[in-house]
Amino acid sequence: MMRRIPPKQRREELIAAAIRVIAREGVAAATTRAIVAEAGMPLGAFSYIFGTRDELMHAVIETITEHERFAAEAGSIDASSIETAILSGLNAYIDLLVADPQRELASLELGLFAARHSADGQMRTQWETYVVNGVQLLQYAAQLTGTSWTISVAELARSLVALLDGITLAWLADRDTDAARRTASFAAAALTAYNRPAAQRTEHDAH
Template sequence: MEGPGMTRVPSDERRAALIQAALAVIDRDGVSAATTRAIVAEAGMSLASFHYAFRSRDEMMRELIAFVVANEKRVTLAAVAPGTDIRTAVRAGLQAYFDLLVENPQREQALFELMNYSLRTPELDAVPAAQYASYFAAAGELLEYGALATGVTWSRPVQEVARILIAINDGYTLAWLADRDAVAAGRLMDFAADTIAALARPARPSPRPATPQEPQP
């Protein structure tokens, strides 16, 4: 526990510790239990430490979402092998996300709970839109990387493809959380990979510069 005379913790480390504490509380007790007092108790900090690190609970929830999404994006990007076809790349990315889900189902369940809780909580009413904006942005980055790695372009704006991907992803995530049927989830991921790959087309090769003519004698 922090106290007078103890070494001051740098702000970024304090924020990271509070994010980890909030995730621990949410994973264990649910979003409604993640009060500022519960979070600082989990982190072994004072209540003043929370307000030193974050302006509000809303700000902390936004950073928590950004942390989780960044981790999922990192894992998914690592699964995309350059030189493969787009369908294989999309399927590999979906599988990487699903493996992360199976490893820690409470984390995704907490994010769904956070959105629903925020929709009913005036002080957090801006969180759901920010949450899904971060999902769409991450999916867009992944799709752009996948297109570059596999030599395709998207036939629709990448923002639209990202929304389709997130909608399907949400569907099989919720279904798996409900029934834990990995085989059914695998079939849905196959469908998602087929659907997204159907929106890709080969990239046009860059035009080669004209060869300079030899000077006439």
């Protein structure tokens, strides 16, 4: 007998099951049948919640990026300076990585799979979502500390995402959390070089 589960919960369980399968076996192995088997649901439950497998993959990406953004924003932010604010966010991300490596493995698998097989630029879309989140986090940090950025926040966000990718890959390889936090400190210091008190904004910055 199929469990009576609200659609929202069933959706969350299917997404979680997809993340586990992708992290463990790769995107190619994450068939509809494999995902519902992992979730302990009948095949019909999938089509009731998601129209296609692609819709589920997009939901997985959205879930991963939303959890990352929430972790960085909801963590204990030290707003005593822009550097400590950024570092707080980066350490919150590292905490999430350590607590749930499967989530980041799934994200990497999806990105690589899309690079090889997606004709519609799915990897680019995934990357752009990360950059948008990076922009929001940098703007949030500046707001908390009463500072402003001296160059394009989008450019800084791109560098931030690249640094986070590096931290993620290195940690997945060696599981050295202390080293990951040292890299995060380096990243925070590097980004801080492009920040100044908001009172120093010039007429040129305002336009």
